[in-house]
Amino acid sequence: MDLGFVAVQFLNGLASASSLFLTAAGLTIIFGVTRIVNFAHGSLYMLGAYCALSLLAAMGPWASTPTGFWLAVLAAAAAVGTIGIVVEVGLLRPIYRAPELFPLLLTFGLVLIVQDLVKYLWGPEDVLGPRAPGLASFVRIFGYRFPQYDLLLIAIGPLALLAIWLLFHRTRFGILVRAATEDREMVEALGVNQRLLFTSVFFLGATLAGLAGALQIPRQAATPFMDLDIIVEAFVVTVIGGMGSVAGAFLAALLIGELHAFGILLFPRITLVLVFLVMAVVLVLRPSGLLGRPEAPSAASRHDSFPPLRPFGWRALATVAVVLVLLLLLPIFVSEYGLKVAIDTLVFALFATSLGFLMGPGGLISFGHAAWFGLGAYAAALLVDHLGARMEVTFLAAPLAAGLGASLFGWVIVRLSGVYLAMLTLAVAQILYAIAFQWVELTGGDNGLIGIWPPEWARGRTVYYYLVLAVTLSGLALLGRATFAPFGYALRGIRDSQPRAEAIGIDAPFHRWLAFAFSGALAGLAGCVYTFSNGSIDPSLLAIPTSVDALVMTLLGGIHAVSGPAIGALAFTLLEDLVMPLTDYWRALLGAIIVLLVLGFRDGLAGSLERRFATKG
Amino acid sequence: MTAGLELERVAAAYGAAQVLFDMSFAVAAGEVAVLLGRNGAGKSTTLKCIMGLVRPLSGTIRFEGRDITGLEPWRIARLGIGYVPEERRIFSTLTVEENLEVGRRRAGGPRLWSYDRLFRLFPNLAVLRRQRAGHLSGGEQQMLAIARTLVTDPRLLLLDEPSEGLAPVIVEQLAAALIEIKAQGVSVLLSEQNLHFAAAVSDRAFVVERGHVRYAGEMRRLLQERAVLERYLAIEGVP
Numbered sequence: 001m002d003l004g005f006v007a008v009q010f011l012n013g014l015a016s017a018s019s020l021f022l023t024a025a026g027l028t029i030i031f032g033v034t035r036i037v038n039f040a041h042g043s044l045y046m047l048g049a050y051c052a053l054s055l056l057a058a059m060g061p062w063a064s065t066p067t068g069f070w071l072a073v074l075a076a077a078a079a080v081g082t083i084g085i086v087v088e089v090g091l092l093r094p095i096y097r098a099p100e101l102f103p104l105l106l107t108f109g110l111v112l113i114v115q116d117l118v119k120y121l122w123g124p125e126d127v128l129g130p131r132a133p134g135l136a137s138f139v140r141i142f143g144y145r146f147p148q149y150d151l152l153l154i155a156i157g158p159l160a161l162l163a164i165w166l167l168f169h170r171t172r173f174g175i176l177v178r179a180a181t182e183d184r185e186m187v188e189a190l191g192v193n194q195r196l197l198f199t200s201v202f203f204l205g206a207t208l209a210g211l212a213g214a215l216q217i218p219r220q221a222a223t224p225f226m227d228l229d230i231i232v233e234a235f236v237v238t239v240i241g242g243m244g245s246v247a248g249a250f251l252a253a254l255l256i257g258e259l260h261a262f263g264i265l266l267f268p269r270i271t272l273v274l275v276f277l278v279m280a281v282v283l284v285l286r287p288s289g290l291l292g293r294p295e296a297p298s299a300a301s302r303h304d305s306f307p308p309l310r311p312f313g314w315r316a317l318a319t320v321a322v323v324l325v326l327l328l329l330l331p332i333f334v335s336e337y338g339l340k341v342a343i344d345t346l347v348f349a350l351f352a353t354s355l356g357f358l359m360g361p362g363g364l365i366s367f368g369h370a371a372w373f374g375l376g377a378y379a380a381a382l383l384v385d386h387l388g389a390r391m392e393v394t395f396l397a398a399p400l401a402a403g404l405g406a407s408l409f410g411w412v413i414v415r416l417s418g419v420y421l422a423m424l425t426l427a428v429a430q431i432l433y434a435i436a437f438q439w440v441e442l443t444g445g446d447n448g449l450i451g452i453w454p455p456e457w458a459r460g461r462t463v464y465y466y467l468v469l470a471v472t473l474s475g476l477a478l479l480g481r482a483t484f485a486p487f488g489y490a491l492r493g494i495r496d497s498q499p500r501a502e503a504i505g506i507d508a509p510f511h512r513w514l515a516f517a518f519s520g521a522l523a524g525l526a527g528c529v530y531t532f533s534n535g536s537i538d539p540s541l542l543a544i545p546t547s548v549d550a551l552v553m554t555l556l557g558g559i560h561a562v563s564g565p566a567i568g569a570l571a572f573t574l575l576e577d578l579v580m581p582l583t584d585y586w587r588a589l590l591g592a593i594i595v596l597l598v599l600g601f602r603d604g605l606a607g608s609l610e611r612r613f614a615t616k617g
Numbered sequence: 618m619t620a621g622l623e624l625e626r627v628a629a630a631y632g633a634a635q636v637l638f639d640m641s642f643a644v645a646a647g648e649v650a651v652l653l654g655r656n657g658a659g660k661s662t663t664l665k666c667i668m669g670l671v672r673p674l675s676g677t678i679r680f681e682g683r684d685i686t687g688l689e690p691w692r693i694a695r696l697g698i699g700y701v702p703e704e705r706r707i708f709s710t711l712t713v714e715e716n717l718e719v720g721r722r723r724a725g726g727p728r729l730w731s732y733d734r735l736f737r738l739f740p741n742l743a744v745l746r747r748q749r750a751g752h753l754s755g756g757e758q759q760m761l762a763i764a765r766t767l768v769t770d771p772r773l774l775l776l777d778e779p780s781e782g783l784a785p786v787i788v789e790q791l792a793a794a795l796i797e798i799k800a801q802g803v804s805v806l807l808s809e810q811n812l813h814f815a816a817a818v819s820d821r822a823f824v825v826e827r828g829h830v831r832y833a834g835e836m837r838r839l840l841q842e843r844a845v846l847e848r849y850l851a852i853e854g855v856p
Contacts, residue, residue, distance in 0.1 A: 190720040191694030
């Protein structure tokens with residue numbers, strides 16, 4: 001590795017930092033003003049790339065002139081900006097007063113829709129873009145070839161930063177954006193039309209994402225997976241830089257770009273881990289990112305967000321009894337396949353309720369709860385595969401391992417709050433995912449481990465069903481008990497007012513840490529049970545979609561009711577089972593259902609049920 | 618009495634906790650009125666209800682004869698009501714001038730509060746124009762918060778505990794500024810616990826306790842009502 005090579009690698013890092021910065025800048029501006037964590041930002045980036053490709057294809061020979069090429073790039077960015085306006089006005093505007101998580105869930109629904117839309121319109125194969133006219137060749141740097149186009153990209157990053165800086169400091173729009181990033185309620189009280197501001201900010205952010213996507217096409221092929229790749233990186237960049245800080249995003253993009261460029265040389269096997277490790281370290285040292293400011297609690301909306309939890313009344317208890325009897329009799333009525341679905345539902349009910357405990361009473365939002373589900377699953381599978389342990393042992397060992405893992409990472413995580421906390425949980429899950437994916441000798445890598453079946457006595461579906469039922473019910477009972485025990489009261493006190501809770505002698509970090517470990521252990525138990533039902537594990541158990549599934553179930557059911565997540569899990573598995581076989585585009589359908597549910601049922605399914613029970617019982 | 622602000626049986630709550638039960642009072646145009654009461658009496662919530670930041674459970678709020686109950690805050694602001702919150706909430710990363718810019722409206726027409734007039738009212742701010750607002754002292758931040766609201770040309774100014782935490786000499790400057798603001802024809806409704814300051818600037822007083830108006834009348838009459846002052850404000854040895 002000589003000096004010239006290092007220099008070229010450094011330039012490579014800068015070039016990839018540019019598009020990362022453009023994407024992350026849009027994300028951070030949107031978050032700063034609207035407080036929406038836009039999961040669909042990667043989808044906008046992807047649409048930018050595909051739109052540019054289509055525009056270039058439609059232009060014919062004109063596309064190979066520089067004017068034509070750059071016009072297509074700008075037009076694609078503008079088109080994506082317009083899509084941003086449609087999304088903001090049509091979908092997000094009605095739910096700005098709902099709790100923060102609902103817009104997030106809605107944007108995840110959009111991710112699913114756009115993924116299928118792209119496959120439908122452009123096909124599932126990679127699409128190669130043309131080289132940029134006039135910039136198609138290479139320059140020589142210390143004897144190494146370096147693409148001209150990448151040099152241009154390197155320049156675009158700082159230029160974009162300068163343009164945004166000018167916009168923010170020299171125009172009234174920019175002053176309003178900066179003011180709203182600090183205190184949007186005050187901006188509104190001064191007579192500024194919020195809607196107009198939000199819509200224009202969304203347009204700006206979406207345009208930047210579209211531009212970033214369109215600029216990528218001469219560098220790499222467009223794929224239907226580029227949305228999730230970029231969104232995770234963009235999240236990391238905005239969090240490291242500080243949510244809402246454009247300059248911070250720039251610094252962080254440089255950091256991550258270079259980390260990738262050199263990480264792949266020095267530690268080719270742990271690049272993924274490295275990125276998230278850096279993020280974790282930054283957050284530990286600076287809990288609001290490099291240039292971020294501590295989150296101000298939104299004064300007006302804070303109070304009414306959590307109505308008090310009530311234990312079951314007699315009506316609800318009667319319903320539970322009926323459900324129990326039905327569950328016990330279930331094997332008589334359903335087929336082998338039906339039992340498999342029932343087992344999955346129970347597993348996810350436990351998994352989602354453990355997350356609901358963390359998010360409801362605990363007040364800690366986790367984007368990476370799959371980490372503990374997966375950790376439990378891997379612990380069980382590894383014990384069986386490498387040590388020949390019996391299943392019964394793993395039922396104890398797996399939750400223990402997940403709980404230990406959760407308490408290890410949780411010790412750092414619970415010291416943060418809000419979006420930063422959520423992002424750190426995502427980072428931790430990604431670290432574990434990367435380890436499972438890249439440590440092939442131990443975990444089987446991408447293929448995972450197979451043949452993890454229950455022992456002879458529990459191998460029959462019906463027996464295993466009853467086993468899962470017993471485990472799940474014990475887990476749910478434990479979670480319900482904890483919610484209404486002094487521990488649960490203390491957690492809710494901390495959630496509603498940490499200073500007041502601490503003033504009466506409650507050790508807030510300790511309680512949150514305990515809640516995190518407890519919830520992680522039960523998620524691990526769910527993961528362990530799931531493993532023996534499927535007979536195999538693979539890294540997807542730890543991946544983002546698994547975390548999001550749990551979030552969807554939890555929010556679908558509602559976190560304002562203890563039973564919410566379990567009901568959400570039932571609705572979700574049924575939905576998936578009914579919808580998936582119907583069409584190749586089940587993702588879009590699922591996304592559309594999520595969007596409609598968010599718009600229609602803001603309290604979740606159990607929220608409305610609970611209210612009926614509360615008024616009558 | 619020309620129609621200014623009227624509240625009729627306004628009730629409001631934060632979640633399950635009801636704070637306002639029966640707030641009914643009126644402020645005439647051109648008048649300075651004060652809501653007096655202890656912590657937690659509902660003074661701040663009343664101002665937030667008027668501004669649209671807290672949605673009333675029931676009751677009506679009228680401004681210049683028009684029902685403004687439940688309108689969005691920015692619409693209420695554009696109808697001519699300005700709000701200066703207790704915590705001041707200046708934009709700390711913006712300069713003093715940029716803070717003023719946020720409230721400026723582009724629509725034309727003669728403006729009562731030009732920057733010149735504002736800087737004459739608060740001379741300190743003129744010197745600090747290009748400073749970051751976060752670097753200002755508490756008193757300067759209060760001046761900026763008021764100036765920032767005046768830029769919107771309100772006909773009614775809501776001030777939430779403006780004298781709180783300020784040095785006595787600054788409170789005097791503030792009183793002088795309020796009298797000047799009133800002289801320009803702007804009505805003012807403030808909430809206060811500082812009776813001296815309130816007495817110096819107000820024409821009318823409403824004593825608030827547990828979300829009810831317990832006393833309404835002219836300020837100088839209230840100062841004679843020893844029983845009211847002792848019961849609701851726990852003040853002895855009235856000036």
